[in-house]
Amino acid sequence: MDSQRLVQKFLTSQVSEKSLQIAKAALFDYLTVSLAAQSLETEQLKTAYKEQLEGTSLLIGEKGLATKAFSALHNGFRAHLLDLDDTHSSVRGHPSAVLFSALLTELPYHSGKAFLASYVIGLEIMARLGMAVNPDHYLQGWHNTSTLGGLAAAGALAYLKQMTVDQTLHSMSIAASQAAGLQMQFGTPIKPLHAGLAAKQAVEAVAMAQAGLAAEKDFLFADRGFRAVYAPKLNVAPLLEDWGKSWQVNQPGLWVKSYPFCSAAMSGADAAEYLHQKEGLREDEIAGVEVLFFKGRDQALKNRQPKTGEEGRFSIEYIVWLGLTGQEYSLDAFSSKALSSALRRQLLKVQRTYQEGSSDEPFVTVTVNLTDGRKLSQQVTYPKGSPRNPLTEKERRKKFTTYVRGPWAKPLEEKIKRMEQEEGDSLFSFLQTINGGKTDGRTCD
Template structure:
């Protein structure tokens, strides 16, 4: 429950930070005629809308800056879909306790892991964005749980979400990428509402011919014949990766490895002749912008992110503002940074391989560091102070003001008798 609470708080911070992003502005403009001063679905941008539009706007905001968490079993940004979808179903006239809200979150996360088990990693590697596919299907179970659905209705919610699942990774580095999270959150809400209103499909749609596995799985997908629920929840066995850096997770292990070398050897940019990083195949495909032209592309650029990491002690949201991309010292260092990937033969049979960073100094000395897990993972977690600091920074980025009071109040979420109070806290701080 504490891990779920921390994931919800982190996502709320990311959601508030993304409020002013162009991807969010486009969504609110497109559906402006459905947004008003009152309604059932609170928007992080202010005002209200239907649950569907609220999930769409808030999900896009949660993923807009790529600062939200990662969930490896689903190969998805799990919480950026789950939290906005669950928020969209809250209503003052339907009392839901904070504990119920977190239980629904945990249901959706476990369901995402279960769906991901059968199709990943080949589903993700062949180009599907798990956030908008696996994320939508699993989140539908969480929404159904929060709405009080029975087992049949929950299964049908997941079934219908399967018919809505889509999202190619070829959209990475564009405004469509955060929109994937918003669409997935909206799809999960609508699938649950449809299922509870009598709609439905084939309950074997994941595994049957012409179903999800058949069409989306890829050559190495294993299906669900060997899948079993563990006694411990997946949030405790695999956990989430709470992001330390506001950019694509495919860059994080290399960034952390570079920070390790900088601290150990007291390196400065003037010492560097070149930097080479070896990453997984899917990571290399995700990072498609060696010379980014805008802030969204910069989040998916290994040379840009490593140049930034070499020049400063931490990466912040301001490093991905338009003016930051034109800084001369960053532009000078980027051409000396190269990325390549493992071969398919090297990756075969491995769920995960380390990202390896090699720094060659001007005197030809070679330094090497590698990371199997990024800072923020369950193996190398952020501490309480780092989580708080990130949340406060996110709120300040989105609103221009920040307070520790909001964070402290959110820490009591599991004890709250009304999850709707969460919306009141957020509205007062946005």
């Protein structure tokens, strides 16, 4: 096999109506988490790129426009900043933060339906690449959101812009040469920056290819290419097997979060909350806690002794302790503020244990040993927000109103529902009226 077969396959694909509907829900969630992420870090990014704050492309939650490259960087960074954005199990990463951020740079120039279809194609590429390279690629320490996201976003843009096979190969090859992102950054602002960099790389790669810049076309399988360097154990079969029979956006589907922390902690968090609600646990009643994972499934939860709430996004010890003791999974709980020494001592009570083997439905079990000798345990396989236990439409809207100021939930939802019947510039104009949850004087239509 060579890379051209993959490109030819997705450039000629037609996505299903069901996939387009799921893409709309994904876009609503992407905009929710992006609008929620107003922070010092986004201002720092704008300061670093101040010369790019004039252009034609949208900055989510901001009045101004910017260059396409900075729009993709800013929006990808912002979408992933709170770790509240969706994930996908085949990817082992965050697809929407990268894909939508790249595609938004082209929104005014294409139909709403073409925009949504391109997202579905991008997710398909990213997920199939994930199935091909995982688990080894991820366990080696790469951040798949970034390493796979730039490739997939370049493919999605090529599909949207109806580029030729050769142009697409050059685009994806240029993106492949920029693939990067290390898991050591989990718990720092550089993790979400990976998503922005991937989106920016895709936008720039497509622009360079359209300008005629040529690259090695077989980016996946060439000597010293992507497979050789990033994924020596790459499994070719998932790249094309049963293409189009069931889109990855449908099956297995997206994980949509209610809380701003790593999805690897969602099952443990649900188990901890359940035990607190059932037993009304207090800190002084808890002698010790064990969290059982399938081996390797806690890879992203690298911070066993977090020093800040931000590091706590990737700490099952911190997240489970909050849940067991009835504390809210609020944005403030996962801020850059330092955790108290007393709380950090309590986290030492939480220990991880492991089960050998693998499972397509890996559960997490939280067991609490109480000071009176009792033992409580709760196992969760499908946490709230996972594809088999999805958020309802009402819960998605509640997520928006919880994290975003202003009366935008229903108007935005209605605008996205009409996307298939409208040109992309209609949504583009609407999004320009939203500035951090406040209107800049224009009205919603």
